Amino acid sequence: MQNTKSLSSYPALLAGLTLLLALLFWWSLFSWSAMNISARDALDAVFNHEAGNIAQTIVRELRLPRALVAIVVGCAMAAAGAVMQGLTLNPLASPSVLGINAGAALGMALVTTLGLWQGAFSTSVAAVIGAALAWLIVMSLGSWKAGGQSSRLVLAGIAVSALCMALTKALVILHENQAVAVLSWLAGGFVEARWPLFGKLWPVAVPALLFTLAFAPTLNLLSLGDENASHLGVVIWAVRLLGSALVLVLVGWTISLVGAIGFVGLIVPHVARKLTGYDYRRNMPVAMLMGACLVLLADIVSRAIAFPTEVPAGAILALFGTPVFIYLVRSRI
């Protein structure tokens, strides 16, 4: 019965989320600015730009790319979390819990503080490699199977995460003499997200997101269990490899551009599943939309909370995300 109910309301849910996202997008264009920007300016800047108008230029040059980056990052993190939960069949799997965020940060820290290798995409590639190494270690310690082994995977993830974070912190502290730089370096946010950054983000993130949508049916097969899935013609190792690559590209690329944005990947897939059921073809688009809304909202809050100064959105998401983590541990384990 629940199934039929969610069937009829699914388009409505999608439409509602899209509308919510559009409203948040609009709001984020003009809210909490040290300059006086009106809601009208925000619309004019997009549709009817008047050159030389400072408020409109701020919207076009700062707010628009910033909101777009937040949306893409939100989609990417939520999608990465959903794929990870689908691959490991573990409800707590997500980039932050399984050490991928921390691995990517360590990779970047190694490259930037030690100046190992400089190039146009050096930090991005280092982040992806760091994330991959962390993922490799975690998965070789944990297991792909659900059930009694799931907490082992999470503990391995946390341990690798702690390891990477300690090393990152040590590197940055030895490199920076000003503590505030250490923290702002470690916390992800969108303050510096401009058009060039968006230009680096979307050519990788958007194709990866589209691919994730195409990957959803395969995740459905995987949830039937290894044996059933391989009877249905799924090459398990190839799917895992492909899914992992997808996650690493989404997470590593995002983190290298905006810093660590944690806990979206943990929370959002759960809520999406609650609303739409276990079919990844249905809950994946919902998860992406919700991730985008959540991160966009966090970015708005990041400007509001200590106005006119800003707090990194990543810190806010971690603050509100960890209680949900506690809740999930309590209810799922």
Next chain:
Amino acid sequence: MFLFLNFRKILTIVVLAVIASYSAAATVQDSKGEFTIDYEPQRIVVLEFSFVDALAAVGISPVGIADDKDKDRILPQVRDIIGDWTSVGTRSQPSLEVIASLNPDLIIADISRHEAVYEDLQKIAPTLILPSRRETYEENLQAAVVVGTAIGKQEELEARLAQHRQKMNEYAAQLPGHARVQFGVARDDLLSLHSENAYAGGVLKTLGFENPKVSEEGAAYVSTGLEQLLAINADYLIFGYYSNPSIVHKWHAEPLWSLLKAVQDDHVYEVNANTWSRARGMMAAETMAQDLVRIFAEH
């Protein structure tokens, strides 16, 4: 040794020593209450840059400085006066064993950084503890007077202070005044603006400039993005760079940067971040004033 000195020389030394010990008996108020010293300290260790400036102002050379193991952090003109010294480590965590090995007879410490080790420092030598980090311009001058009094150079220091005020007035006369000038320190990914409650803000005010309002609560230092910088829209922007290229350099390419009033009028200048943000003291303030005079003379 004494055989080579005649009686008059010895007498002179004794008399001088007696005079010195009388004139040097000083009692001042420091952050922990009353501080009394009954001799003229000869081996002084200082744990913040502002105190080095105060000592140099009256020609005293400290034996040890917490210089973050980087001698260049002390202003060149201060270095010229005080000569060489031993580094005692970072300002945040100075090495107490190095301090002890220098056998100091006075330690000057910062209440904000060194309160936790105040008792240990006391065991090494009498310790004068005063505000330094986060102090304002006026507080810095007051602290300098206290330092001067404690080392038995009150008159010299007050004379130097009067000279400093006069110099600052002269510099102020050469500057246009009333313009809204904003100073900030930029690193790789962070721009921190110094408000009127920061040291640099106080110097700017003394020189007749206005400090734009950067914070509602009156915070001394405010991390700022390009958007807030536009909202502040100062007439003149002065940046010190702790790293180069810094976040400000990244902004140069952006359309919004060119909307800043200071950018449109070509009023963005670079100064030495160390002098403007770390040094603090009369000589630092005078150097800052000279920077401004040079900047405004060129335009």
Next chain:
Amino acid sequence: MRATLGLPVLLLLVALLIVASFMLGAVPIPLAEILKIGQADFAHSFTLYQYRLPRAVLAVLVGGMMALAGALVQGVIRNPLASPDVLGISNGAGLLAVCFITLFPQSSAGAIPLVALLGSAMAALLLWLLVGRYPSETRLALTGVALAAFFAACIDFVMLLNPQEINTALLWLTGSLWGRNWVQVQLLLPWLLLVPVALLLVKPLNLLALDEQNARSMGVNVPLVRFAALALAVCLSGAGVAVCGPVGFLGLIAPHVTRRLLGSRHQLLLPGSFLVGAILLLFADLVGRVIDPPIEIPAGIVTAILGAPYFLWLLFRIK
């Protein structure tokens, strides 16, 4: 051989490291000078009595207590990755300390240990409330991990909102012995009484390590033992964290090293962990002091850099 020689060898190592930390530092003191201790012409009385000696004593106490706490936690949670950090104790202490530092920047730094101790008690209480009276091992560990993550997020948040106080806070959060002296030693001494109490748990912990069912049938009150061991661990590591700040990986790694050296019977493991923890922290502090004098690198950074590779190797060995 192991059983008879292990502990004395470790003790000898502690003694050697203490002597080394007397001699080495920004100002090296030759052994001949140190032997003049107590004589009238002893020139280094401050450096030795007020600086290196209290630091060495503190390193032994804090390192030992944190490691012992780690061994106790691993004994009852029976997960090799468990440690007091995993239970969120260190981060709880850190959170309250950071709040204190940012809310009352003018207040005395001497109050931080008390506040931090309160913080670890708060974290332990919260954990207890969340997991209930008879938690499974996994649930305890995972809830602890989640709480630790929450406290860490709060710490970052508070510090980002108050950028001016970060320096002081971060100094404490990296775990360092700088600026600590006899006062902190006195603060720690009462907690040292818990060490012999921990040794009372040797037998039930040995039984518990074999099999929970078995232990129960042998008359072990499993919930009581678990509670006692965890409470002891909270107190020991809380007191250590209060004084030095969280020292990364110490409570996690020291018991593993000990297990490798002395085996996993708790009558050797518990005292052995204490000594190994002492050795690790003494060594980390010494390295931090001599690597780039007069700059002091916090011991917590040294333990993280030394401990991380070992930890990684450990992770693979456990599998």
